[in-house]
Amino acid sequence: MNPRITFAVATRVLTQIRRDHRTAAMLLVLPCLLITLLWWMFKDTGGGVVFDRLGPGLLALFPFTIMFLVTSVTTLRERSSGTLERLLAMPMGKLDFLLGYAIAFGVVAAVQSALAVLLAVGVLDLDVQGPVWLLTVVAIADAVLGSALGLFVSAFATTEFQAVQFMPAFVIPQILLCGLFVARDQLPTVLEKVSDVLPLSYATDAMQTLTRTTSTGDVWQNVGVVAAFALAALALGAATLRRRTP
Amino acid sequence: MMKNAVEVRDLVVRRGGREVLKGIGFTIAEGSVMGLLGPSGCGKSTLMRSLVGVQQLASGSVEVFGEEAGSKALRHRIGYVTQEVSVYDDLSVTENLKFFAQVLGVDGARIEEAIAAVDLVSHKDAVVGHLSGGQRSRASLAVALLGDPDLLVLDEPTVGLDPVLRRDLWKLFHEIAERGAAVFVSSHVMDEADRCDRLLLMREGVIIADDTPERIREKTRTDDIESAFLALVEGTGDQAGEMA
Numbered sequence: 166m167n168p169r170i171t172f173a174v175a176t177r178v179l180t181q182i183r184r185d186h187r188t189a190a191m192l193l194v195l196p197c198l199l200i201t202l203l204w205w206m207f208k209d210t211g212g213g214v215v216f217d218r219l220g221p222g223l224l225a226l227f228p229f230t231i232m233f234l235v236t237s238v239t240t241l242r243e244r245s246s247g248t249l250e251r252l253l254a255m256p257m258g259k260l261d262f263l264l265g266y267a268i269a270f271g272v273v274a275a276v277q278s279a280l281a282v283l284l285a286v287g288v289l290d291l292d293v294q295g296p297v298w299l300l301t302v303v304a305i306a307d308a309v310l311g312s313a314l315g316l317f318v319s320a321f322a323t324t325e326f327q328a329v330q331f332m333p334a335f336v337i338p339q340i341l342l343c344g345l346f347v348a349r350d351q352l353p354t355v356l357e358k359v360s361d362v363l364p365l366s367y368a369t370d371a372m373q374t375l376t377r378t379t380s381t382g383d384v385w386q387n388v389g390v391v392a393a394f395a396l397a398a399l400a401l402g403a404a405t406l407r408r409r410t411p
Numbered sequence: 412m413m414k415n416a417v418e419v420r421d422l423v424v425r426r427g428g429r430e431v432l433k434g435i436g437f438t439i440a441e442g443s444v445m446g447l448l449g450p451s452g453c454g455k456s457t458l459m460r461s462l463v464g465v466q467q468l469a470s471g472s473v474e475v476f477g478e479e480a481g482s483k484a485l486r487h488r489i490g491y492v493t494q495e496v497s498v499y500d501d502l503s504v505t506e507n508l509k510f511f512a513q514v515l516g517v518d519g520a521r522i523e524e525a526i527a528a529v530d531l532v533s534h535k536d537a538v539v540g541h542l543s544g545g546q547r548s549r550a551s552l553a554v555a556l557l558g559d560p561d562l563l564v565l566d567e568p569t570v571g572l573d574p575v576l577r578r579d580l581w582k583l584f585h586e587i588a589e590r591g592a593a594v595f596v597s598s599h600v601m602d603e604a605d606r607c608d609r610l611l612l613m614r615e616g617v618i619i620a621d622d623t624p625e626r627i628r629e630k631t632r633t634d635d636i637e638s639a640f641l642a643l644v645e646g647t648g649d650q651a652g653e654m655a
Contacts, residue, residue: 173513177502184501184538247497251554254463255514256486408481409467411426 166258174265175272178239182273192235192273196227196281204289217292220285221372222345224300227281228274228308229365230336236270236315237328244319250410259403267312267399274308275301295375299384303371306391310364313398320405339365344373364394416441416562416593417462422471424457431457433616434471439593441561444584446607447597448636454616455597456494459566462595463491475562487515490560492568496547497554500540504531504550507539508557515558525553528583530576545572552580556587563587563594569603581606604636612640619643 182189203223207215243249252262282300285291293300318335322328342352342360349360349370360366371387417439424432431454439445447455460466461473464481473480476488498507508522526535529549534542539550552568563584569577581603584594588608596607604610605624612620612627620627620643624636631642 169516170514173510177499177506177510180506181499181501245495246500247493247495248499250460250465250493251491251497252514254465254481254486254489254491255511255558256483256516257514409465411467 166260170257170261171265171268174262175268178266178269179272192231193277193280196277197284199223199227200281200285201289213290217376219345220291221376222343222369224278224281224285224304225307225368225372226340228278228304229311229368232270232274232308232311233315233336234332236266236312237319237322237331238325240266240316240319241322241325241328253408259406263316263399263402266316267309270312271305271309274305278304293376294379295381295384299375299381300372303368303375303384303388306388306395307368310368310391310395310398313395313402317398317402317405320402339363342366343369345369364391367391414441415439416476418474420472422461422473423469424461424466425469426457431616435618437611437618437621439595441593442588442591443608444588444594444596446604446610447595447613448601448604448610449599449613451599453613455613456566459564459595459597462564463489487558488561490555490558490563492551492555492565494566496551498539498547498551501538503538504535507550508553511554512557517558521557525556528556529553530579561592563592565596567597567599569598601637601640612643614644
C-alpha cells in the first residue's frame with residue numbers, strides 16, 4: 166500500500182467523472198428527483214407519516230445501489246481496456262487500486278447525499294430526531310459499501326452485461342429484506358436470519374434509528390457494521406484481483 | 412559480453428485448454444532491439460504478457476534481470492504497452508501521463524519529455540477518446556516511456572502509424588537501447604524486421620527462427636523476411652531446428 170498511489174487513483178477517477186458531465190449531473194440530481202417523487206406520492210395520503218418512514222431508507226438505498234452499479238461497470242471497463250493490466254504490471258498495490266476507487270466514490274457519495282439530505286430535511290420536511298449530518302455519514306458508509314461490493318463482484322463478470330445483472334442478484338434481495346417493506350422482526354424466521362447477515366439491513370436500521378430517536382449510539386454501531394462489511398468486501402476484492410491471469 | 416536482460420526457458424502457456432506457447436526459449440541482450448514477428452494469433456501477446464508477469468504460466472521459467480518475471484522489484488523497471496490502447500479515453504493526454512507518473516513515482520518533468528518523444532505536443536491537452544487511432548496508441552506508448560524503463564515491452568506499437576512517424580519511433584527505440592535498455596517489439600508486419608537488431612520469428616506458439624535479420628535471410632537464401640518466413644514454414648523441421 167502506498168498513499169501516493171491510492172490518492173492518484175482516487176483523483177483520476179474523480180477527474181473522469183467530472184469530465185463526463187452527463188454522469189456527474191445524474192449522480193447528483195437523480196437522488197434528489199427520486200426523493201422528491203417519493204414525497205409527492207404520499208403528499209395527499211398519510212400526512213407525511215409514510216414519507217418519514219420510507220424517506221430515510223431511500224436515502225440509504227441511493228448511494229448503495231448507484232455506487233454498486235457505477236463501480237462494477239467502471240472496473241470492468243478498466244479490465245477490458247487493458248489499463249488494469251498495465252497498472253498491475255506497475256508498482257501498484259491491489260489495495261491501492263481498490264481503496265482509490267472506494268475513496269473517489271465515497272467523495273461523490275458525500276456530495277450526492279448532502280444534496281439529497283438537504284432537500285429531504287430542508288425542503289420536503291423529512292422529520293429527523295437525530296443529528297442531520299449523521300444521515301450523510303451513514304450515506305457515505307453505504308456508498309463505500311456499494312463501491313466495495315461492486316469492486317468485488319466485478320471480478321466475476323467478464324462482460325458489462327453480466328456486471329449489470331449482478332445488481333438484481335446482489336442488490337434487490339437486500340432492498341427487499343432490509344426492513345423497508347416489512348419490519349425485519351416480522352419476517353419469517355429464515356428470512357430474518359438472512360437479513361441479519363445482509364449489510365444493507367444495518368444501513369437501513371441506522372437511518373431509521375436516526376429519524377426516531379436523538380441517541381446516536383445505535384446509529385454508530387450500525388455504521389460500524391456497514392464499514393466492517395465494506396472492509397471485508399475490499400479485502401475479498403483484493404484477493405480476487407489477480408496480477409497473473411490465464 | 413552483453414548481459415541478458417531476459418532469459419526464457421521451456422515456456423509453456425495454456426489458455427482455454429489450448430497450448431498457446433509450446434515450450435519456447437530465448438534470451439534478449441541488454442542494449443538491443445529484439446523484434447518478435449509472426450501472424451496474429453501465433454502467441455506474440457501471450458509471450459509479452461509472460462515477460463511482464465501478468466500471464467499464468469503452465470511450465471518453464473521467465474527471468475528478467477535475474478529475477479522471476481512479475482516480481483515486485485521489476486515493476487519499476489519495465490515499460491509495457493499492451494495491444495489495446497491502455498490509456499483512459501475520457502482523460503487528456505497530459506492527465507493520463509500525470510496519473511501514471513504518480514503511480515510510478517516519477518518526476519513531473521518526465522511527462523513533457525514522454526509527450527515530446529511520441530510527437531504529441533500539439534495534442535497534449537486533447538481528450539484521448541477524440542484522437543485518431545495512431546495518436547491514441549502513441550499516448551499509450553508515452554506512458555511506457557515515463558519511468559525510463561530498463562526493459563521496454565511493446566505489443567504492436569506501430570500499427571496504423573504514418574511511415575514517417577514509424578521511422579521516428581524505431582529511431583527512438585534504438586536510442587533507448589543505446590542507453591542500455593532492452594527493447595522487445597512485436598509486429599505482424601514483416602517489413603519492420605530489418606529495423607531490429609535481432610529477430611524472433613514465431614508461428615503457432617513455436618519460435619521458428621532466432622537470429623539477426625541478415626543471417627535469417629542468408630540461411631534461407633531469401634531477400635526478405637516474408638520469404639524467409641515462408642521458407643522456414645514450408646521447409647523441413649531440420650532447417651527450423653538449425654536456425655533456433
